[in-house]
């Protein structure tokens with residue numbers, strides 16, 4: 001165990017403390033959650049028991065505070081409901097009846113079953129389902145990739161989050177980290193576009209607040225007046241999925257009124273003349289009609305954005321979740337170059353700074369173990385895949401879920417449940433708890449939490465590497481994901497070096513340590529300090545694209561995208577590194593508008609039956625579905641509810657607190673109504689993340705979401721969902 005105190009990163013290192021009685025130790029950890037903030041944590045341990053977790057005071061971005069979710073992390077670690085032993089099913093599928101077995105029996109059962117399925121149907125009848133339950137490089141996204149690639153299993157395309165946005169962003173500016181969030185303090189105009197920063201990116205807020213204090217204007221564009229919108233200088237409500245119209249109209253105004261930075265455009269962009277021609281048709285008047293935003297507000301937004309330099313845009317993940325979500329991000333990504341925002345620290349775009357981290361992805365993706373041509377199935381279509389909707393040959397006969405809870409996070413919940421209920425499907429789930437998905441497993445395996453394992457992190461919200469020192473011994477017989485796959489590989493007879501690496505060896509391979517970004521950073525220094533900033537210019541001086549240097553093929557912001565010629569694509573990271581690039585539909589190389597698929601305006605026939613648009617954003621107190629079972633988090637989050645505008649509520653005789661049924665042709669769920677004008681008329685909101693087994697109707701919003709992809713990167717279309725809402729007759733207990 002590496003034990004160090006929370007000293008500033010540049011302090012002289014001290015030798016690990018000797019354990020003495022009474023034994024209270026301070027261990028430097030790192031938050032494992034799938035969140036842009038990736039906090040540096042401090043864990044106190046007394047006699048082998050963790051007694052507190054707190055945010056590192058020395059780490060600038062964490063700044064001494066955690067969030068409501070991870071402040072209570074010990075409730076999760078020591079929960080009486082933790083899975084502590086492997087179990088096998090002892091009742092009907094989904095009954096939740098299990099009996100304890102040994103690890104030897106569990107591993108042998110899985111190996112036998114995988115071998116038998118593979119022999120009878122071929123290995124593609126087996127499929128993994130995983131994401132970022134834990135985000136560390138060694139225990140997270142790629143921990144099982146070597147195993148499933150070697151097995152020849154169906155490749156899981158994991159476009160859970162930001163894949164469409166990333167395709168659009170990469171087409172425009174390349175895979176660049178973009179604006180350093182710490183340099184937001186220098187921004188004069190901050191446009192928060194589809195991001196509820198105060199709930200989902202809390203540690204960015206102090207930088208925004210500081211900029212505001214220094215005179216910056218902060219504008220939020222969202223269909224909901226969120227807590228973030230309430231704290232902004234201006235809130236602009238927008239119809240879901242119409243963001244592209246607003247961005248294109250902003251470009252129209254900026255160009256028509258000569259608010260462009262012509263020198264920047266000449267030196268660092270391609271395709272300007274074509275862009276000018278393209279956006280001429282996207283007038284503010286047209287956009288006002290499309291978005292529901294008053295035309296004067298569009299003019300003002302465009303002018304202020306262009307003229308208050310440096311201006312910065314924070315794009316939230318939700319923007320990708322409509323039919324034209326990709327093109328919305330394309331259009332937004334063009335804006336900073338048009339006005340020369342990239343010239344100064346604090347100007348440009350913040351999307352996903354993950355790209356700054358020189359993670360050694362090949363050492364974890366292990367595409368060399370993949371059989372070329374192996375079938376790829378997108379996890380958002382798992383319900384269909386399990387129930388014959390995708391016509392798979394061979395059909396799926398075995399599923400292994402780890403780091404994910406597909407029943408709650410994937411669309412099409414009813415078919416997911418039908419699929420998981422199949423008697424002929426062998427399902428393994430590794431998790432901390434008996435989740436809605438684990439309840440349907442044949443074999444359940446106990447996983448360690450972050451306090452019980454070592455790991456090393458990247459971040460997709462800031463520029464610091466964090467290191468997690470293990471602080472306590474695993475509870476029960478829980479094991480890290482890495483150990484699970486070592487055991488499974490051994491049982492399957494896989495002998496390649498990829499399958500015998502210890503956790504220490506995995507951590508040693510996590511980064512390209514020779515990369516200039518890692519200068520001054522070693523495993524030893526990380527273990528001791530807990531966190532270190534990548535070797536990049538200081539935030540006060542850092543303007544990564546002041547001189548262009550975009551990561552596109554041309555090195556410029558590509559108004560006309562050269563990558564579009566290859567058709568729609570999914571970045572390798574999201575398709576389990578599949579070497580099997582499947583180009584999608586051809587893509588218009590210029591940004592353009594694609595209206596939502598399910599809206600009263602584009603689909604009046606559907607809207608006649610289901611006139612309201614359902615949004616399912618993140619909850620405040622859960623992390624996706626993680627913590628959805630923990631009492632203290634449930635208290636903070638309160639009962640699942642549906643936010644509905646008074647106009648829509650009144651028309652349906654709905655009052656706050658009433659049970660309402662939310663439904664469409666795909667399914668239904670029941671929650672309590674919350675009538676409030678913070679949501680625009682025509683739109684309703686139910687946060688995702690609460691558990692199906694804790695719901696009134698044994699269903700959650702996922703049962704209503706479509707499995708159709710957005711235009712780019714196979715992104716989901718959660719925000720592109722029409723529903724109707726009705727009072728429940730009688731009351732469900």
Ligand SMILES: Nc1nc2c(c(=O)[nH]1)N[C@H]1C(S)=C(S)[C@@H](COP(=O)(O)OP(=O)(O)OC[C@H]3O[C@@H](n4cnc5c(=O)[nH]c(N)nc54)[C@H](O)[C@@H]3O)O[C@H]1N2
Nearest residue numbers: 194195196199200240241316317318617618620623624719
């Ligand atoms: N508390 C908490 N924090 C989290 C998470 C969590 O579950 N809980 N999850 C983490 C993860 S995995 C992610 S990806 C991030 C995501 O964090 P965000 O990017 O903030 O994503 P969401 O909360 O889904 O949606 C943000 C806002 O977008 C709005 N929105 C929805 N559709 C549209 C639209 O079409 N246009 C516009 N303009 N706005 C729209 C919603 O009303 C919502 O207020 O948060 C991370 N942090």
Ligand SMILES: Nc1nc2c(c(=O)[nH]1)N[C@H]1C(S)=C(S)[C@@H](COP(=O)(O)OP(=O)(O)OC[C@H]3O[C@@H](n4cnc5c(=O)[nH]c(N)nc54)[C@H](O)[C@@H]3O)O[C@H]1N2
Nearest residue numbers: 131132133134161403404405409430431447616624625626
């Ligand atoms: N309707 C709707 N659906 C959405 C979204 C939305 O906004 N609306 N957002 C989408 C987004 S952005 C994302 S990122 C996905 C998130 O989808 P997921 O990554 O599936 O997120 P979680 O629901 O938190 O599920 C993670 C599971 O992993 C488990 N876990 C945690 N640590 C470990 C570990 O070390 N080992 C193992 N074996 N298990 C572990 C947790 O207990 C939890 O059950 O959801 C997507 N789904």
Ligand SMILES: [Mo]
Nearest residue numbers: 034160161317
């Ligand atoms: Mo996400």
